[in-house]
Amino acid sequence: MKNRRRMQLGNLVExxxxxxxxxxxxxxxxxxxxxxxxxxxxxxxxxxxxRKLIEKTLKAADISN
Incomplete structure (x- = not known):
């Protein structure tokens, strides 16, 4: 009986x-x-x-003024 349970437990683990x-x-x-x-x-x-391009362009225009 114990061997059978061990086998079942082993199969479950695998x-x-x-x-x-x-x-x-x-x-x-x-x-x-x-x-x-x-x-x-x-x-x-x-x-x-x-939007990013517009922001970049506006920043560049502000710097040049």
Whole structure:
């Protein structure tokens, strides 16, 4: 009876170990899939870049005056 329980416990431990190993990230594989940006996100990125460019231009114009 005790041997049987030990075997079951051993099998349980091995299955837990294999599940933990499978959770570790694989070398060379990306951890996630890259998603395409939606149209609204693209617009937001462009507007941020435009604002930064405007700020930079205004600072440069202030310095030259």
């Amino acid at each position: 299955s837990i170990k294999s599940k933990v190993r499978s959770l570790k990230p694989k070398k060379g594989k990306k951890p996630y899939m890259k998603m395409d940006k939606s149209a609204s996100v693209k617009v937001e990125i462009r507007s941020r870049k435009a």
